[in-house]
Amino acid sequence: MNREHSVAGMSRRGLLGVGAAVLFGKKPGRTSDARPAILGGEPVRRKPFPSWPQVNELDERNWLQALRECKWWRREGHFVDEFERAWASTLGVNHCIATANGTGALMAALEALEVGPKDEVIVGPYTFIATVNAILARYALPVFVDTDPETMLIDPAKIEAAITPRTRCILPVHIGGNVADMDRILEIAKRRNIPVLEDACQAHLAEWRGRKVGGLGQLGAFSFQKFKNVPGGEGGAVVTNDRQLYLHAYGFHSHYRSPGENAPDLAICRNGINLRMPEFQAALLLAQLTRSEQYARKREANARYLTELLAEIPGIRPARMYPGCTRNAYHMYMMRYEPEHFEGLSREMFIRALRAEGIPISNGYGPLNRHPFLEHTLNSRMFRSIYTEQELRQWRERNHCPENDRLCEQGLWFSQPVLLAEQSDMEDIALAIQKIRRYAGELARRSSG
Numbered sequence: 001m002n003r004e005h006s007v008a009g010m011s012r013r014g015l016l017g018v019g020a021a022v023l024f025g026k027k028p029g030r031t032s033d034a035r036p037a038i039l040g041g042e043p044v045r046r047k048p049f050p051s052w053p054q055v056n057e058l059d060e061r062n063w064l065q066a067l068r069e070c071k072w073w074r075r076e077g078h079f080v081d082e083f084e085r086a087w088a089s090t091l092g093v094n095h096c097i098a099t100a101n102g103t104g105a106l107m108a109a110l111e112a113l114e115v116g117p118k119d120e121v122i123v124g125p126y127t128f129i130a131t132v133n134a135i136l137a138r139y140a141l142p143v144f145v146d147t148d149p150e151t152m153l154i155d156p157a158k159i160e161a162a163i164t165p166r167t168r169c170i171l172p173v174h175i176g177g178n179v180a181d182m183d184r185i186l187e188i189a190k191r192r193n194i195p196v197l198e199d200a201c202q203a204h205l206a207e208w209r210g211r212k213v214g215g216l217g218q219l220g221a222f223s224f225q226k227f228k229n230v231p232g233g234e235g236g237a238v239v240t241n242d243r244q245l246y247l248h249a250y251g252f253h254s255h256y257r258s259p260g261e262n263a264p265d266l267a268i269c270r271n272g273i274n275l276r277m278p279e280f281q282a283a284l285l286l287a288q289l290t291r292s293e294q295y296a297r298k299r300e301a302n303a304r305y306l307t308e309l310l311a312e313i314p315g316i317r318p319a320r321m322y323p324g325c326t327r328n329a330y331h332m333y334m335m336r337y338e339p340e341h342f343e344g345l346s347r348e349m350f351i352r353a354l355r356a357e358g359i360p361i362s363n364g365y366g367p368l369n370r371h372p373f374l375e376h377t378l379n380s381r382m383f384r385s386i387y388t389e390q391e392l393r394q395w396r397e398r399n400h401c402p403e404n405d406r407l408c409e410q411g412l413w414f415s416q417p418v419l420l421a422e423q424s425d426m427e428d429i430a431l432a433i434q435k436i437r438r439y440a441g442e443l444a445r446r447s448s449g
């Protein structure tokens, strides 16, 4: 019997309805009509979800080898070179530059595209602040294009209207591992002759029409920070198929040394900084990479099952994928919460109640394009010396993303280790949500009273 369609001989509708008591046994807390833990009942689970990162002997061996070889600088050692080759080959791209972190990878990529003062970069607001900080670090302006609430990704239908003669780059973010509509983005970019830099910092091994993301546009950036699907503590990578862009980004990441060069040739080099990855990170990442495909498959299978279970619950709407997304990396399992289906229970109270059931859920991103940090930046001496009052006023007038504002009020997510649990753990999630929904009215009254 196919477990994805029917569990223990019951239809999925039965699983979360009256049949739940049979399936989950008579244990307290494990029926959808049991009293929620936040109201004094038993939680659905006490067992923790998997922790992250996960470490094995290969990680330890590689790390110790890097330590004992005492060649800790990338120019002496071999781990960073090996990791660059391995990541390029995993993605099917010609070039990879390992960097100290994902923010640095974005900055090196923007440098390679010569994005700088007075330029505009098109970006979605539903992202981690690092995407926008990398643009601001170049003294360029992020031009926010509204979010498609169904996919939580940049709305491709709204990109073209945001292009001006100053647009120097389109920067789609594959947020949560879900893939932006690359067919439409690449088509617009090609027609308007604007390069595309993919922020794939959350999208390791995700695919668009069978091709790994990161290598679809002119450049791609990855993060290997500890919570990422391929973790190295800190770390990042720039990837590209274009040799000139590679050489420029490589130079920038190491005071403009060329690949293989020990010292920069000051007669020909230009400005750069130090964004090099240390050997330790690369040694660890090489070990982690041997397991990343296995983890990716598990996340995908559990996400598919969870989506089926959640389809039964009104008011919880998992992010859709564009048809071209052939693999979601599920760095986050993203959803929208509609309180009208939960008798007006606020998202904050829903989160508290679900956490009390032993389910680690979080709210999604806030409206980054409206955050005060942007005004603080634009009011800095540096920005005021680059941009006129009129230019900043025009930027403010364009900065409206109503769909994103609404999404930020509704967003929820599970972080990726939740999807590394067992299939039965996905059933716990659905059961806990059903419990909360059944008592939503009482919870809503209590939290407003």
Ligand SMILES: Cc1ncc(COP(=O)(O)O)c(C=O)c1O
Pocket (backbone or CB within 6 Å): 101, 102, 103, 104, 127, 128, 130, 131, 173, 175, 199, 201, 202, 222, 223, 224, 225, 234, 235, 236
């Ligand atoms: C979408 C996105 N872009 C960029 C970054 C920056 O990566 P790092 O933290 O490695 O600098 C992150 C990291 O969380 C991210 O999630």
